[in-house]
Amino acid sequence: MSRPTIAGVARAAGVSVASVSRVLNGLAATEEMVERVQRAVQELGYVPDSRARSLKVGRTYQLTLAVADVGNPVYVTMMRAVEEVVSAAGYRLVVTTTGPDVVDEVALVRGMARGYADGLVISPLRVDDDLIKSIRECDVPVVVAGNVPASAGVDTIRANSPKGMLLAVEHLLAKGRRRIAFVNGPVDTVPGTARAKGFADAMKANGLSPVAEVEAVDFTFAAGREAGVELFAGLDSAGEPSGKTGVTGEASGTTGVAREASGRAGVAEQLDAVIAANDLLAVGIMHELAARDLAVPGDVAVIGMDDSELAEQSFPPLTSVNLGSAERGRRAAELLLARIEDDTRTPRRIVVQPTLSVRKSTP
Amino acid sequence: MSRPTIAGVARAAGVSVASVSRVLNGLAATEEMVERVQRAVQELGYVPDSRARSLKVGRTYQLTLAVADVGNPVYVTMMRAVEEVVSAAGYRLVVTTTGPDVVDEVALVRGMARGYADGLVISPLRVDDDLIKSIRECDVPVVVAGNVPASAGVDTIRANSPKGMLLAVEHLLAKGRRRIAFVNGPVDTVPGTARAKGFADAMKANGLSPVAEVEAVDFTFAAGREAGVELFAGLDSAGEPSGKTGVTGEASGTTGVAREASGRAGVAEQLDAVIAANDLLAVGIMHELAARDLAVPGDVAVIGMDDSELAEQSFPPLTSVNLGSAERGRRAAELLLARIEDDTRTPRRIVVQPTLSVRKSTP
DNA sequence: ATGAAAGCGCTAACAA
DNA sequence: TTGTTAGCGCTTTCAT
Numbered sequence: 001m002s003r004p005t006i007a008g009v010a011r012a013a014g015v016s017v018a019s020v021s022r023v024l025n026g027l028a029a030t031e032e033m034v035e036r037v038q039r040a041v042q043e044l045g046y047v048p049d050s051r052a053r054s055l056k057v058g059r060t061y062q063l064t065l066a067v068a069d070v071g072n073p074v075y076v077t078m079m080r081a082v083e084e085v086v087s088a089a090g091y092r093l094v095v096t097t098t099g100p101d102v103v104d105e106v107a108l109v110r111g112m113a114r115g116y117a118d119g120l121v122i123s124p125l126r127v128d129d130d131l132i133k134s135i136r137e138c139d140v141p142v143v144v145a146g147n148v149p150a151s152a153g154v155d156t157i158r159a160n161s162p163k164g165m166l167l168a169v170e171h172l173l174a175k176g177r178r179r180i181a182f183v184n185g186p187v188d189t190v191p192g193t194a195r196a197k198g199f200a201d202a203m204k205a206n207g208l209s210p211v212a213e214v215e216a217v218d219f220t221f222a223a224g225r226e227a228g229v230e231l232f233a234g235l236d237s238a239g240e241p242s243g244k245t246g247v248t249g250e251a252s253g254t255t256g257v258a259r260e261a262s263g264r265a266g267v268a269e270q271l272d273a274v275i276a277a278n279d280l281l282a283v284g285i286m287h288e289l290a291a292r293d294l295a296v297p298g299d300v301a302v303i304g305m306d307d308s309e310l311a312e313q314s315f316p317p318l319t320s321v322n323l324g325s326a327e328r329g330r331r332a333a334e335l336l337l338a339r340i341e342d343d344t345r346t347p348r349r350i351v352v353q354p355t356l357s358v359r360k361s362t363p
Numbered sequence: 364m365s366r367p368t369i370a371g372v373a374r375a376a377g378v379s380v381a382s383v384s385r386v387l388n389g390l391a392a393t394e395e396m397v398e399r400v401q402r403a404v405q406e407l408g409y410v411p412d413s414r415a416r417s418l419k420v421g422r423t424y425q426l427t428l429a430v431a432d433v434g435n436p437v438y439v440t441m442m443r444a445v446e447e448v449v450s451a452a453g454y455r456l457v458v459t460t461t462g463p464d465v466v467d468e469v470a471l472v473r474g475m476a477r478g479y480a481d482g483l484v485i486s487p488l489r490v491d492d493d494l495i496k497s498i499r500e501c502d503v504p505v506v507v508a509g510n511v512p513a514s515a516g517v518d519t520i521r522a523n524s525p526k527g528m529l530l531a532v533e534h535l536l537a538k539g540r541r542r543i544a545f546v547n548g549p550v551d552t553v554p555g556t557a558r559a560k561g562f563a564d565a566m567k568a569n570g571l572s573p574v575a576e577v578e579a580v581d582f583t584f585a586a587g588r589e590a591g592v593e594l595f596a597g598l599d600s601a602g603e604p605s606g607k608t609g610v611t612g613e614a615s616g617t618t619g620v621a622r623e624a625s626g627r628a629g630v631a632e633q634l635d636a637v638i639a640a641n642d643l644l645a646v647g648i649m650h651e652l653a654a655r656d657l658a659v660p661g662d663v664a665v666i667g668m669d670d671s672e673l674a675e676q677s678f679p680p681l682t683s684v685n686l687g688s689a690e691r692g693r694r695a696a697e698l699l700l701a702r703i704e705d706d707t708r709t710p711r712r713i714v715v716q717p718t719l720s721v722r723k724s725t726p
Numbered sequence: 727a728t729g730a731a732a733g734c735g736c737t738a739a740c741a742a
Numbered sequence: 743t744t745g746t747t748a749g750c751g752c753t754t755t756c757a758t
Contacts, residue, residue, distance in 0.1 A: 003477065003502045005735055016745045032743065045500050050478035051414040051423070052735035055750050056742055060414070062479075070442050070458070071672055083460060092474075094427070094457035097446060114366065114751090115413035133511055138407055139366045221676050256499045267589075283676050289676065312502075313584050313646050315653065315678040366752055379729045386751055393727065415751035418734050477735090 012141075013040035016038040029154055054115070058192065063091045063336065064117040066098050066108055068125045072219060072280060073308035074325050077121070078145065081329030084123060085219020089337050091118070100128040100189075100218060109134040109142065119336045121145055121329075125189045141339040145332045147190050148350060153337045157350040159323035161191065161305075162198035164354035168275050168303045168321050169202040171356055175363045177301050181212040182279045183227045183236075185219040192362060195277045211271050212234070215337070216281055224276065231285070232292060234326070235270050268299040273362075279304035285313050301362040316340040316360035324352035367407040369469035375475050376403035387411065388715050416563040417478070426454045426535065427480040428629050429461050429471055431488045435582060435643060436671035437688050438486070441444040441508065444692030445484060452700050453479070463581060465489040480505075482699045484508055484692075488552045488582075508695045510553050513712060518698045520713040522686035524668075527717035531666045532565040534719055538638035538726045540664050544575040546590045546648055547640045548582040558640045558668070562672075566686065569583065574598070579644055587639065587647015594648070595655065598633050598720060631662045636725075642667035646677050649724070663724040680722035687715035 006024075010017040013036045023029050023037040027281050031094030040046070083093050084228065092116070098104045105124050112120050120138070123145040124131060127343040132152045135142045143155040172180055182199045185192045192215075203210055214231045216223035223354040274289075276282035285295055294300050296316055304311055306321035331350055339345065373380040376399045386392050386400040403409070417423040426449050430438040432583050444564075446456050457480070461467045472494070475483050483501070486508040487494060495515045498505045507725040535543060545562045548555045555578075565575055577594045579586035637652075639645035645667030651657055657663050659679055667674055670685035694713055702708065 006737095008733080017735090018512050018737080018745060018747090019743085022744085025737085028743070033743080047473065047477050047502070049735050050474075051418045051420070051736075052478070053748090055412070055414045055418060055752090056737045064457070070433075071436075071439045073434075077461070092459070094459050095433070096455070097442070107543070110410065110539075111413075112409050115415070124572050139410070163647075221672065228607075231744080238731080280676075286678065309584065309674070310673075313643075313673070314649075315649065369753095370751080380752080381729060381731095381754080383728085385728085388753080391727070396727080412751050415734090416753075418736090421734080593756080618745045 003328065004046045006046075006048070009037065009040045009046050009348050011046060012035050012044060024066065051115075060115065060118050061091050062117045062335075063093050064092060064112065064120045065095045066105070066120060066122045068098055068100055068123065069219070070095075070097050071271025072278070073128065073310040074278065074306040074323075076334075077207070077306075077308055078123065078326040078329035081326040082333045085333035086337065091337075098122075098124075100125050101129055102128050106130050106134045109138050112138060112140060112142075114139065114333055119143075119171075119340050120337055121332045124164050127190055129255040141343065143332050143335045143339065145328050147194065153347050155339060155347045155349075156331045157328050157335060159325075159328065160354055161194040161323070162201055164305060164321040164323055165195065165275070165352055167199035167356045168305075169199075169206055169208070171319070171358070171362060172275070172301060172303065173206055173208075174275045175301065177363075178208060178349065179211045179270060180208065180273045181214070181271055181274045182210055182277075183224065183231065183274060183281050184213065184215050185223070185281065187215055189219075190206060192277065199275065201276065214278075216284075219278050219280060219282045221284045224281035225288055226284075228285045231274075232267055232288065235267055268294060271300055273303070274302045275289050275305075277305055279306045279308045279310045279314070279318060279320055282318055282320070282361075283310060286314065286316075286318075296361050297363045303362060307357045310358065311357065314324040314361075319359045319362040322355045322357050324354060327352050369409075369411070371491070372400065372403045372407060372409050372479040375407060376400050383510075386397065386685055389542060393537055406509075414478075415595055415647055423481050426696075427475065427483045428458045429468070429483060429485045430458065431486065432582070433458070433460050435641070436640065437671040437686075439667040440671055440688040440690035441486065441695075444689040445696045448473045448693055449700070461485075461487075463488050465491050465494055469493050469497045472501050475501060475505075477502065481578040482506075482703050484695045484699055486534060490556070504699055504706065505694050506698045506702065508691050509628055510557060516710050518527040518710050520691050520695045520698060520703060520711070520715065522559040522688075522691065523558045523714050523717055524686070525564055525685055527668060528561035528565040529556065529568065530717055530719045531668075532569055533667065534682070534721070534725060535636045535638070535664060536569055536571075538664065539573060540726075542574045542633060542635045543571065544594060544634055544637045545623055545639060546576070546587065546594065546641075546644050547578050548575065548586070548644065549580060550578055552582075554582075562638065564576065565685050579640075579647075582641050582643055584643045584647045587644035588595045588651055589646065589647075591648045591651025594637075595651065598630055604709070610711060616630075633699035636666070638666045638668075640668055640672045642669045642677070642681060642683055643671045645681055645683070645724075646673060649677065649679075649681075659724050660679050666725060670720045674720065674722065677724075679724050682722045683720050685718045685720050687717060690715050 006017050006020050010020045014073050020037050023034050085095050119141045121143050147158045214227045216227035253308040274285050296302050304318045304320040307320040311320040369383050373383045383400050428445050431643045449456050482504045484506050506713050577590045579590040589633050666683045668685040670683040674681040674683040
């Protein structure tokens, strides 16, 4: 016994399919008609086929949110915000993971065309021309939560990383910390680039040079720990900070030796604060700090970015730059909904201002 | 200019729609035919409509994973595992959030019928007859990652909480901790019930009575902190543990006073270990411990459950019962795939055995 | 190897 | 108010 279709219901109720459709969609019908149809629906356990319906009406009432990494808590903040807005508007939200590669991102946008959903919010780590092209060609509206060129002609909503960096640096400065290191994510990503520049500018604006800068392989906890190892190895072998950049690049083969030599005092002398490009990296760094008996914030203050749930869960709770992920999610959803209603409106580019959530990881 | 359809492509290529369909699906065709069609597809930027296609072939090649709370890190572990299996099998995975209520869960399963996906993995917090009914009536296969009665006749894959509790209690015992408190999630949930019973049995089997038992309002970090407040208030006002249950139920109105009186020594005397029903609760408890200057594991050892990414990210890293979430995810996906292939196979009920991941939160 | 045409389950004119 | 029917975009017999 296969699933009943609308025809089956019509037959069971002794009415036409059109009448069934009308009753189901709440259009005008007599008491008795409604009654009969509903009983038949009940009895057969009929459920409309959403594909057939959307094939006809041209809408799925489904929206997609694509994120790079479900393990990154910043996305749960965004997800919650997007979910709230779209479900209030009568859409259901589904989430897909793209991974860090731009090709997968492109494939997703391409595949999104025709039928999977009525719209897409995408938060890409890396952007290239193919991605932009696929977004323009996509026949459902796409809004980018991130940074793409204005020339792409697409609705975007992004954070203000430079401003965020300024907040972080100035907070540290106000607390008397001047020997600041920066742990970034991959610099070939959009946020990586933005944060690198933001950090450099913020430091310069305050007459500071970084003690060290290291680039983690991605925006994860594990990468944060590795970056921590690299950071301390570099600090130690480099001795006093000499120039603008300090240590950069891969951990050297001498890590073991350098690490052995990097005593608590040695590091604490050279470094009194670390800014990380996101909360996951920051927490990774805090673990490496602890492994070296360096106290947070006593010896070294730590600031993360994203102000995700992890920031309050970590210990000590992490001071973090709130880049407005909830607001970005909310407004991305609103932008998407608006564009679904009216595809001719001129693309908007919204930037959300950051705030600083001060917790115990800074003095 | 609307999106091109297969008819448009056929016209542009000067062939029939059937031929276009064949080329697109890799069926037999002459060189020249393939050539012409592909050029037309290229030029028009044609993308097939997945709804129309799946309406015809009866498959969407999309699978859904429904989780209660995207903020719970145990689900990211599951998600990753499910994703890996289903994408290897040529399906795309989408994730939806249901929230804690069973009615939403039911609505999801009902709505899942007809068209959204070819199958569903669901991990419900609460289960009732309606849910079970909706699962049986669902016309796409559903596998439950969790515990439903065998009579439901559905594929399930679940953890062995009692065994996990035993692991936790015995580990504590081996480390000389005997004054154990338990922080559970809501006991009207499936995991809540299972863990309550598991804990009671594990304690009894080892001749121990719990120092205290408190029930958090849900399985979140915030609830964990609240539960911590309640736990310590109760401990203090109850004095020495007298019977089997110790403190239970809501925080009393005297919390403020009790808290004031609950000194470091007082608590440490009554309590030397806490088992939490999941990692989020455990981390919440650790924060409350820290707020009272109680050292982990020095004064109080803490064990979580789920062994999620949070367990290694927390500080100190959390000893946690690995309930096999990755394996459960993997096998749930396999079960689902198998059932999609053959809907007549008799339902399987798999239980995954736990292991203990020992970290620094226990001595 | 290719084309014509039926039909997947539904909605929306249009007719009655 | 209700029924009949065309067609959404696609795949798949069945002829050719």
